Amino acid sequence: MTxxxxxxxxxxxxxxxxxxxxxxxxATLGITIGVSFVALMGWFLAGLDSALxxxxxxxxxxxxxxxxxxxSGRTSWGEVSNRKPISYRQAQxxxxxxxxxxxxxxxGQTRAQLSVGSRKAESIxxxxxxxxxxxxxxxAVTAGRFFTEMEGRSGxxxxxxxxxxxxxxxxxxxxxxxxxxxxxxxxxVIGVVRQRGTLLSDFADRLVLIPLERFLRLxxxxxxxxxxxxxxxSLEQLGDVREEARxxxxxxxxxxxxxxxxxxxxxxxxxxQSIAVLRQSVWGVGLSMSALSFLVxxxxxxxxxxVSVVERTQEIGIRKAVGARRRxxxxxxxxxxxxxxxxxxxxxxxxxxxLVLLVRLLIPAAEFLxxxxxxQHVAVALTVAFAAGIVAGWAPxxxxxxxxxxxxxxxx
Amino acid sequence: MPPLIVLExxxxxxxxxxxxxxxxxxxxxxxxxxxxxxxxxxxxxxKSTLMHILGCLDTPTSGRYLLNGRDVSQLDDDELADIxxxxxxxxxxxFNLLPRATALKNVExxxxxxxxxxxxxxxxxxxxxxxxxxxxxxxxxxxxxxxxQRQRVAIARALVVNPALILADEPTGNLDSVSGxxxxxxxxxxxxxxxxIIIVTHEDYIARYARRIIRxxxxxIESDEPNPEPVHxxxxxxxx
Numbered sequence: 320m321t322x323x324x325x326x327x328x329x330x331x332x333x334x335x336x337x338x339x340x341x342x343x344x345x346a347t348l349g350i351t352i353g354v355s356f357v358a359l360m361g362w363f364l365a366g367l368d369s370a371l372x373x374x375x376x377x378x379x380x381x382x383x384x385x386x387x388x389x390x391s392g393r394t395s396w397g398e399v400s401n402r403k404p405i406s407y408r409q410a411q412x413x414x415x416x417x418x419x420x421x422x423x424x425x426x427g428q429t430r431a432q433l434s435v436g437s438r439k440a441e442s443i444x445x446x447x448x449x450x451x452x453x454x455x456x457x458x459a460v461t462a463g464r465f466f467t468e469m470e471g472r473s474g475x476x477x478x479x480x481x482x483x484x485x486x487x488x489x490x491x492x493x494x495x496x497x498x499x500x501x502x503x504x505x506x507x508v509i510g511v512v513r514q515r516g517t518l519l520s521d522f523a524d525r526l527v528l529i530p531l532e533r534f535l536r537l538x539x540x541x542x543x544x545x546x547x548x549x550x551x552x553s554l555e556q557l558g559d560v561r562e563e564a565r566x567x568x569x570x571x572x573x574x575x576x577x578x579x580x581x582x583x584x585x586x587x588x589x590x591x592q593s594i595a596v597l598r599q600s601v602w603g604v605g606l607s608m609s610a611l612s613f614l615v616x617x618x619x620x621x622x623x624x625x626v627s628v629v630e631r632t633q634e635i636g637i638r639k640a641v642g643a644r645r646r647x648x649x650x651x652x653x654x655x656x657x658x659x660x661x662x663x664x665x666x667x668x669x670x671x672x673x674l675v676l677l678v679r680l681l682i683p684a685a686e687f688l689x690x691x692x693x694x695q696h697v698a699v700a701l702t703v704a705f706a707a708g709i710v711a712g713w714a715p716x717x718x719x720x721x722x723x724x725x726x727x728x729x730x731x
Numbered sequence: 732m733p734p735l736i737v738l739e740x741x742x743x744x745x746x747x748x749x750x751x752x753x754x755x756x757x758x759x760x761x762x763x764x765x766x767x768x769x770x771x772x773x774x775x776x777x778k779s780t781l782m783h784i785l786g787c788l789d790t791p792t793s794g795r796y797l798l799n800g801r802d803v804s805q806l807d808d809d810e811l812a813d814i815x816x817x818x819x820x821x822x823x824x825x826f827n828l829l830p831r832a833t834a835l836k837n838v839e840x841x842x843x844x845x846x847x848x849x850x851x852x853x854x855x856x857x858x859x860x861x862x863x864x865x866x867x868x869x870x871x872x873x874x875x876x877x878x879x880q881r882q883r884v885a886i887a888r889a890l891v892v893n894p895a896l897i898l899a900d901e902p903t904g905n906l907d908s909v910s911g912x913x914x915x916x917x918x919x920x921x922x923x924x925x926x927x928i929i930i931v932t933h934e935d936y937i938a939r940y941a942r943r944i945i946r947x948x949x950x951x952i953e954s955d956e957p958n959p960e961p962v963h964x965x966x967x968x969x970x971x
Contacts, residue, residue, distance in 0.1 A: 642817070
């Protein structure tokens with residue numbers, strides 16, 4: 320294959336596509352849609368992955384949460400909601416009995432109204448935790464401090480705010496030392512937790528942490544279900560801690576041997592599992608949709624390429640008469656088909672990038688999405704489009720190459 | 732000098748819907764370099780088929796065709812394409828230019844398939860266009876040129892590879908008589924410069940320019956004689 324042949328084929332392809340702009344765009348629509356599916360899917364999943372990683376880093380991957388609720392969604396909703404709540408006493412008992420964990424502490428959660436002067440925020444998650452919580456990644460503060468052991472034990476009216484709620488209540492001032500009301504009671508803000516801005520941003524970045532003692536006094540323990548937070552200390556310890564927690568909790572909950580666990584030991588890892596389910600369905604739907612649009616796209620290109628061969632029969636005759644070999648003619652049409660498909664893919668990638676930027680701009684909750692389509696997906700999309708061009712152009716190119724020069728010249 | 736073309740008992744049979752058409756029935760012919768030949772015959776005489784075989788656009792059913800001493804009667808598609816590319820320049824009745832390409836680009840076309848690098852290609856195409864008097868129309872597209880000019884572009888395209896043979900099929904068929912005689916004058920000049928020219932036509936006044944006239948009827952050579960009274964360039968009205 321000579322360079323002149325290739326560059327001529329490329330020049331003809333560009334020229335032809337320019338001459339038939341609308342037709343080219345329409346012909347490549349299937350490919351454009353197919354590539355868009357692949358790109359958007361990849362983009363979404365990559366965003367999900369990085370958000371997940373961020374979340375796990377933030378929560379600490381050696382953390383376990385013994386809870387009534389199954390965070391991964393693998394246990395059926397019916398079963399989980401029928402479980403008895405974990406009482407404060409049970410959560411406390413587990414935390415005290417744990418030997419293998421680095422930290423073990425009960426935690427209570429609720430939602431409450433927050434206010435600063437006349438500024439109000441409804442249904443803000445509030446967690447009551449011991450002072451040890453300040454030693455876990457989730458309790459790391461960027462400004463101020465976490466509450467002390469003294470403040471924890473005495474149930475001092477102090478609060479550590481999530482960064483988003485801090486900003487919401489104190490848009491233009493430093494919240495440290497300021498007074499807020501939680502469910503009507505006065506608290507002093509002593510710290511702000513570091514920003515997560517990930518999958519749990521809505522929850523974690525708005526969470527308000529107060530001493531557990533104060534939480535119990537304010538909200539009571541009643542029918543509320545408590546969580547026991549365990550920090551294993553290392554990934555190697557995780558298995559032992561999980562096993563100890565499970566045995567202790569079964570004893571505390573008085574389960575007979577044949578009864579299943581009526582609690583779940585959640586790990587930050589279980590987030591990964593719940594996302595794996597989502598990931599699978601996104602891939603399943605996305606792949607079948609893009610396969611379908613590629614199929615339709617290829618049929619469209621085959622069709623338009625056959626039309627192109629017929630329209631240009633005389634041109635093929637002229638080229639053959641002046642010495643074009645079969646290969647040169649085949650190359651010309653293959654190039655046209657590949658350029659058509661690749662142009663469709665590039666168009667799709669541009670549209671998707673625009674869409675990505677727009678979505679990020681308009682929907683703050685979509686912040687977990689990366690600002691660009693991952694490069695490996697761009698590579699995959701372009702490769703698939705290139706291959707689609709070869710497949711779609713093959714039969715028309717072969718037909719063009721095999722035309723008899725005399726008959727091609729005669730064609731009107 | 733060895734003959735440029737030797738045809739030995741060439742036949743061509745077409746089969747259409749079970750029916751056999753004997754387009755050529757044993758044509759034998761020798762053409763020397765720098766001859767100026769007109770092949771004449773009414774439509775259906777087989778002259779177009781003969782021209783396709785002479786131009787290596789088609790192969791004979793039987794017989795031998797030696798072009799420059801090489802047997803080209805049994806070559807495959809790609810080998811024929813190479814022969815056309817290097818040895819034969821075509822001029823067609825309907826010009827057969829690429830409509831979207833400029834004159835320059837049209838003339839470059841054979842050089843592309845010969846693998847000539849771009850810069851040299853452009854230079855040779857420009858010189859060929861200047862040789863046919865179109866040095867000022869390099870960047871015009873066919874639809875911006877008159878019929879006569881288009882045919883000159885086609886002649887430049889035929890000339891650009893320095894072919895052994897220029898084959899013209901009714902080159903004036905789509906032109907008015909003034910442009911037609913200009914084109915014939917150009918062919919005659921090219922012949923005088925040493926080119927071998929074969930013109931297929933059914934019009935006597937075109938054939939009169941040639942130095943040898945071969946008449947075909949029913950797929951056979953009816954007569955093959957020197958032209959007793961060829962048109963000389965001085966007799967022509969001069970080009971505008």
